[in-house]
Amino acid sequence: MTIIEIENLSAGYEGKVIIEKCNLSIQHDDFIGIIGPNGGGKTTFLKALMGLIPLRTGQIRVFDNEKQVPKILIGYLPQINHIDKKFPITVREVVLSGLIQTRNWLQLPSKNTESKLQHNLQLLGIESLQHKIIGELSGGQMQRAFLGRAIIASPKLLVLDEPSTFVDSNFESELYDILENLNKEMAIVMVNHDLGTISSRVKTIACVNRNFNYHPSNEVTTEMLEQYHCPMDIIAHGAVPHRILHNHN
Amino acid sequence: MDQIIGVFQYTFFQNAIIASVFTTIICGIIGTYIVTKRIVFITGGITHASFGGVGIAFYFGINPILGAAVFAVLSGLGIEYMSKYKDIREDSAIATLWSLGMALGIIFIFITPGYTPNLNSFLFGNILTVSYTDLYAMFAVVLIVVVFFALFWRLIMYIAFDEEFARSQNIPVQLFKYILVSLVALTIVINIRVVGIILVLSLMTIPPSVVNLFVKRFEYILLYSILVGLSGALFGLFMSYWLNIPSGASIIFALVIIFFLGKLLSIVLVKKKSTEGLSGNI
Numbered sequence: 001m002t003i004i005e006i007e008n009l010s011a012g013y014e015g016k017v018i019i020e021k022c023n024l025s026i027q028h029d030d031f032i033g034i035i036g037p038n039g040g041g042k043t044t045f046l047k048a049l050m051g052l053i054p055l056r057t058g059q060i061r062v063f064d065n066e067k068q069v070p071k072i073l074i075g076y077l078p079q080i081n082h083i084d085k086k087f088p089i090t091v092r093e094v095v096l097s098g099l100i101q102t103r104n105w106l107q108l109p110s111k112n113t114e115s116k117l118q119h120n121l122q123l124l125g126i127e128s129l130q131h132k133i134i135g136e137l138s139g140g141q142m143q144r145a146f147l148g149r150a151i152i153a154s155p156k157l158l159v160l161d162e163p164s165t166f167v168d169s170n171f172e173s174e175l176y177d178i179l180e181n182l183n184k185e186m187a188i189v190m191v192n193h194d195l196g197t198i199s200s201r202v203k204t205i206a207c208v209n210r211n212f213n214y215h216p217s218n219e220v221t222t223e224m225l226e227q228y229h230c231p232m233d234i235i236a237h238g239a240v241p242h243r244i245l246h247n248h249n
Numbered sequence: 250m251d252q253i254i255g256v257f258q259y260t261f262f263q264n265a266i267i268a269s270v271f272t273t274i275i276c277g278i279i280g281t282y283i284v285t286k287r288i289v290f291i292t293g294g295i296t297h298a299s300f301g302g303v304g305i306a307f308y309f310g311i312n313p314i315l316g317a318a319v320f321a322v323l324s325g326l327g328i329e330y331m332s333k334y335k336d337i338r339e340d341s342a343i344a345t346l347w348s349l350g351m352a353l354g355i356i357f358i359f360i361t362p363g364y365t366p367n368l369n370s371f372l373f374g375n376i377l378t379v380s381y382t383d384l385y386a387m388f389a390v391v392l393i394v395v396v397f398f399a400l401f402w403r404l405i406m407y408i409a410f411d412e413e414f415a416r417s418q419n420i421p422v423q424l425f426k427y428i429l430v431s432l433v434a435l436t437i438v439i440n441i442r443v444v445g446i447i448l449v450l451s452l453m454t455i456p457p458s459v460v461n462l463f464v465k466r467f468e469y470i471l472l473y474s475i476l477v478g479l480s481g482a483l484f485g486l487f488m489s490y491w492l493n494i495p496s497g498a499s500i501i502f503a504l505v506i507i508f509f510l511g512k513l514l515s516i517v518l519v520k521k522k523s524t525e526g527l528s529g530n531i
Contacts, residue, residue, distance in 0.1 A: 050417045076417040087285055087410045088465045097407040101418045107403035133465040149414070159417075 001028045002063050003072060003156055003187055004049070009058035009212075011048035017056060018044040022212035026157065030187040031179075033202035033218070040209040042191040043079070046159055049189070050074055064156070073102070075150035075158040075186070080142060080166055085135040091145050092130040095120060098149035120152045124178070139166030143175070151182060158182060160190040176201045256490060261377050265496070268379040269482035271387040272443050272452065277475035278398050279436040280453030282429060285467060286409040291328055293450050294343035295430075296437045298324040298350030300446050303371055304357030313371070314386075317441060320350065321434035329430045333423075374445030374497035376486065383442050390439045394432055398471065405429065406467045444497035452478065455504040462515040481507050 002025050010020035019041035026032065036042050047053045049060065062072050075098070099113055121127040124144040129137060134145065143163060150158060160179075164172045179188060179201070192198050198205060199220045207213045256262050283292045299321035306316025324346055332339055358366065370378070398405065408415045408425055416422045440449045456474035464470055484507075485500030492499070 052413060052416055071419060074417060076414055078411070078413055082413070083411060084287070088461065088467045088470055089406060089410050090466060093403075093406065093467075094410070097403075097410070097414070098418075100404070100407055100415065100420055105404070106400055107407075 001066060002026070003028050005061040005063070006049070007058050007061070009048060009060065010056045011044055011053055012056060013044075013053070017210075019048070019208060019210060019212060020057075022048075022058070024206065024212070024214055026187050026189065028156070028187055029183065030189070031183050031201075031203040032187075032189045033198035033205045034189065034191045034208055035193070035198055035205060036208035038193075042208050043161055045208050045212070046161055046189070046191060050076060050159060072157065073153055073155040075153065075155035077143075077146050077150040077158075077160045077163055079161045080139070080146065083134075083142075083146075087134065089134055090130065091126060091132050091134055091137065092117065092121075094134050094145050095130075095148040095152055098152035102153050116152060120148050124148045140168055140171040143167050143171070147175070147178070151186075154185065156186055158186050158188045160188065160192075162191055162193065164192060164194060261379075262490075264379045264381070264384060265376045265486055266483070267384055268376055268387060268443055269486060269500075270479060271384070271391050272376075272440055273456070273478035273482050274391050274475050275387070275394050275436050275439065276453045277456050277473075277478045278394050278471055279433055280455075280478075281457045281467070281471045281474050282405065282409065283433060284454055284457040284461070285470070288433075289450070289454055290340065291325075291343055291430075292433055292437070292453065294328065294347045295321050295325045295434050296446055296449055297347045299434070299438055299441070300371065301350035301353035301357075303441075303446075304354035304361075307366060308357040308361045313366075314438060314441065318435065318438040321438050322431050324350070325430040325434040326427060329426050370445070371441060372445045372447050373495055374441060374443050374448065376443045376496045376500070377489075379442055387439050390435050394436070397428070397432065401425075402468060402471065409467075444500055448497050448501045451501050451504060455501075455508050456481070459508050459511040462511050463518075477507060478504070 004024075004026040006022055006024045006026075009022040010017055012018040022045065024032075034042050034045065044053070048055055051060070062069055064072055096107075096109075096113065096117055099116070100107065103110075103113060118127065121130055124147060126141060126144050126148065129141060129145075134142065137145065143166070147160075147163070150160070158179075163175060163179075167175065179190075182188065188202075190198075190202065199218050202218050205215045205218055205220065207215070257266075283289050299317040302316035302318070302320025303313040304316075305320075306313040328339075328343060328346070331342060358368065404415075404420065405425065408420065408422055412422055412426075436453070437446075437449055440452060443449075444452050456478040457470050459477050460470045460473040464473055481504035482500050485503035486496060488494070488503060489496040489499040
């Protein structure tokens with residue numbers, strides 16, 4: 001079942017085109033990994049997808065139960081480095097802010113929101129941290145809180161921008177287990193620079209490097225690596241499972 | 250003692266006390282917003298731009314505070330509108346606006362024929378000359394700010410913390426930012442009478458900075474900033490009366506003293522906590 005249909009999308013900032021010719025249809029159970037070089041337009045694509053920046057061309061249609069609708073609930077986990085870590089806000093409030101559009105305008109607490117919140121905090125293992133200030137958390141704990149904020153409203157689509165930065169490898173595999181579970185209830189679009197993780201955890205892959213190329217499998221091929229323009233990166237990571245790498249010769 | 254009670258019999262002093270209360274309520278709330286959202290520099294720009302409005306109003310014989318209000322709100326909305334475009338160097342643009350406002354103010358006051366107004370009262374304020382009209386205007390702003398924040402503090406906090414997330418959730422972020430920057434501008438203008446254009450910024454920034462040394466929650470910083478601001482304002486007001494020094498400067502001075510005392514106390518508390526932690530480990 002299609003939830004989002006992107007047609008001939010191009011977007012950018014101040015007259016500069018960053019990405020163009022994007023065509024993609026997102027199904028309700030998709031788990032799409034987005035790879036591409038730095039500055040290739042991965043984050044720009046996510047922002048255009050969520051309507052955070054105006055489209056230069058093309059259109060995005062949104063569906064709920066096969067019917068076209070103006071919008072659906074989208075959960076968003078932004079890059080963690082854009083967050084002001086000195087901001088005086090508790091973990092509780094950060095996670096609750098994920099309900100911002102499903103609660104009433106005054107954002108008054110209710111029994112329903114409280115039980116949702118506690119369930120969410122339990123799922124992510126951060127109940128004991130809920131009264132802490134966000135800046136007091138470690139990188140991994142902070143990512144948990146932001147993931148909590150992204151999923152508390154049970155969105156139809158979860159958008160993740162580099163979720164494994166500043167995270168230790170223990171939490172990284174736990175994070176992907178959580179995502180695998182969430183994928184049963186929502187579509188996931190994830191930007192990640194780590195090729196190894198992408199190919200083993202996602203269902204399909206899209207390469208973004210100004211152009212947009214969708215590959216309906218999770219196999220990283222030689223052609224894709226050429227588009228990726230970044231073989232150095234793969235060597236540096238050293239953990240690309242070689243079952244997915246065709247021989248370069 | 251008689252002297253203390255005696256001074257309360259004067260209307261100008263009663264007005265000054267009421268003005269202090271109003272001022273610190275507005276500044277505590279708006280100050281918390283500008284400090285946590287890190288828009289203190291923008292606020293400085295709006296403050297000084299408003300002086301242009303004072304000058305132009307003088308030239309055309311309009312109420313200078315009204316001129317300042319129009320200028321402040323327009324420059325605030327202008328900055329907010331421009332900040333959507335990433336290719337503008339925001340800090341340089343604000344600095345230009347900052348001095349442009351002052352320059353316009355000086356030029357227009359200079360070419361105003363006849364009587365030259367006393368600039369000091371606009372630059373440094375005088376809480377002891379606050380009139381009933383000023384008090385009514387202040388009360389109106391108090392009412393607007395308090396009601397707006399009482400209703401929407403959570404949304405305001407969420408937007409200030411992560412604007413992009415709020416926008417991804419279809420919250421009318423730009424509308425909120427326009428409203429808030431207008432409230433910031435009104436706060437500045439209403440306080441020109443009290444501490445003046447040059448000093449008003451620290452009336453907003455010092456109380457939340459003091460409170461933030463001890464308290465790390467947005468909603469508590471809002472409330473306690475009002476108390477800290479009020480003690481600074483009253484302390485400064487009495488100092489000004491007893492020592493016969495300008496009230497605006499003496500209020501700011503009192504707030505700075507409170508800030509340093511707070512900083513000292515927080516250092517002592519942190520030290521005490523860490524030594525306790527050490528002995529606990531042993």
